[in-house]
Amino acid sequence: MTEARRSTVLGATIALFLGVLFLCPLLGPTQLSFDRVFFPTEGGGSDQDARIFFSVRLPRHLLAGLAGSAMACAGMVFQAVLRNPLACPFTLGVAGGSSFGAVVAILLGLSSATWGFSWLTFFSFLGALLSLLMVYSLSLAFRSFSAITLLLGGIAISYFFNALVLLAYYLADFTQAYSMIHWMIGSLDVVEMGSVRALGLGSFVGFLLLWVQARDLNVLCAGEELAKTKGVATGRVATLCIGTASLMTSAVVALTGPIAFVGLIVPHIFRLLMGNDHRFLIPAGALGGGAFLMACDTVARTCFGPSELPVGVLTALLGVPTLLWLLLRPQVRPA
Amino acid sequence: MGIFQLQHLHAVYPGAAGFSLSGIDLEIGEGESVGLLGPNGAGKSTLLRALAGFLPPAQGSLRFEGKDLALLSARARARKIAFLPQSVQFAFPLRVWDIVEMGRHPHQDRFRPLSQQDHKVCERSLELCDALPLRDRPFQELSGGEQQRVLLASALAQTPRVLLLDEPTQALDLAHQGSLLILLRRLQRSEKLTLVCATHDLNLAGVLLDRVVLLKGGKVLAQGTPTKVLTPGRVRSLYGATVEGVRGRAGRRIFFLRSVREGARP
Secondary structure, eight states: OOHHHHHHHHHHHHHHHHHHHHHGGGOSSSOOOHHHHHSOOSSSSTHHHHHIIIIIIHHHHHHHHHHHHHHHHHHHHHHHHTTOTTOOTTTTSHHHHHHHHHHHHHHTTOOSOBTTBOHHHHHHHHHHHHHHHHHHHHHHHTTOOOHHHHHHHHHHHHHHHHHHHHHHHHHSOHHHHHHHHHHHHOOOOSOOHHHHHHHHHHHHHHHHHHHHTHHHHHHHTTOHHHHHHTTOOHHHHHHHHHHHHHHHHHHHHHHHOOOOSHHHHHHHHHHHHHOSOHHHHHHHHHHHHHHHHHHHHHHHHHTTTTSOOOHHHHHHHHHHHHHHHHHHOTTOOOO | OOSEEEEEEEEOOTTOSSOSEEEEEEEEOTTOEEEEEOSTTSSHHHHHHHHHTSSOOSEEEEEETTEEGGGSOHHHHHHHEEEEOSOOOOSSOOBHHHHHHHTTGGGSOSSOOOOHHHHHHHHHHHHHTTOGGGTTSBGGGSOHHHHHHHHHHHHHTTOOSEEEEESTTTTOOHHHHHHHHHHHHHHHHHSOOEEEEEOSOHHHHHHHOSEEEEEETTEEEEEEOHHHHOOHHHHHHHHSEEEEEEEOGGGOEEEEEEEEOTTOOO
16 A cells, blocks of 8 residues: 555544544534634624534544544554454453443342432443453453453353343343443434533544554554564563453443444455554544444434434444445555 | 583473473683584473573573573663574564664664664565565565574574574475575675574484584484484484484584384383
8 A cells, every 4th residue: 555545544534533523413313503603702692503513513523533532543443453344342352241231230220320420330330341351351361361361251251241132132021122222223312411421532642552552553453473573572562462352442432332343344444445553543533433433422312303213223234334345445455 | 711600400391291491501702603413302492592592590590691691681681682483373464674774673672663774684684584574574474484584584684693593494495495594604604693493304414503512302412514413323312313424624524214113102
């Protein structure tokens, strides 16, 4: 992949991200005007537009952006460290664990927030950590952090938690069951700015930690043994990257539910567009993943009015054809 | 003084029962080419990985340039010791140039792009391996011989003092084996490289190497120049195969397989 091509894709992604970030929240049941939101005239009754923009639409929009960014980065890192193109942020069982935490909270009747503290978020974060802890101790038990141990451990733990989720679903009454399904599809509604800020800070730190490892990740794609001969402290890099990416995923999933496919498809779209150098891939993926989820959310909340489509459904419906189109386009050879 | 000094080296693969190397005493001189030979399971690959610093000694000592190898960081090690693996599986498609660039990894910091000098080193490494025309090709589309040359160029881009080779000729046809051997000999002289090569190829050992070390059961059975050490009798006791040695140029022996002893180790 030529350097020029890489710069073009990176530039286009930045433009797309900024466009989606500022323009999409203007769309919705109430059409907002760009001028009245960003340049409110003094006096006059026009600052209603600004209020809807900043206190209703922006938190949700920012959550979508952050969630998309974090998932795309985490997905790229998992694919590189596990050297498996099918890896995604949920490969280590985070989705199963956090779903389990969430359904437990719903079953205990803790699904509503008390004084702005969401037990649902708290429990699903704990669930995600529990699943990570289990995969980690499995690897310790086998005394190996090889990709295959982590992959198999993650899959086993996922199935285990999915079974527990089904059990909880079976035990739940009708309303609880509905909340469970609603949570597991993944959605971006009902957030306050506080948790968005916390997620923003957390994922920015995570992003930096991962980006700093980019060159090591490039070499790690060539296999653990070759990476060692090129001077990569493979154990340390893998642990740091997987730990960071897992925590980012857990935090996102706790707020939004397991939104499908962003963490798998966005990395591949960018791998096909700009090659496999993670120094450029990670920032591009962060911006692209954010833009993708923000755009999906905008479509989900505007195009099917008066009701909303769950965004998790839309990411898969839009993402899969995009990926297939890129894969099957004959003139672009992955290189 | 040798570049590698091994004293009573024992090594274990993690999770394996028993020593894979038990009591190796060996010294490898600077600029020397040494072959590790022996039947499957004799400890050739293990010894090579110990020299690469992947396997810390369980007992005994392994010194590199007079210092304990296990104390060097992965980066410091990679600046001095390069390793040519048997084969590589890349998880994602890469260009030849990306792979050669990886050779500069231990010399670079995290973000700065390749310096002028890094560029020169990479280009020179490709040129030494006759692979410069391949630089923009996707690695996956190359033939086995071309891939080998690219991996070798990537190893040379580390500007190492030692090159460790794991069965370098295994996947190559006869002509490519020959050109690889010539290339390695040339590099040994021009780059003052120390070569350590694990191989099953007795004829390669005879042509390329200054010294061979015969391993069996994790121990050194014999060592010396190929002409002295590689005799039909010793090959029979080592592999359980009857061979015929024909004298080639410069007194080197070339071996032909005649028969395999019944019940020889698989």
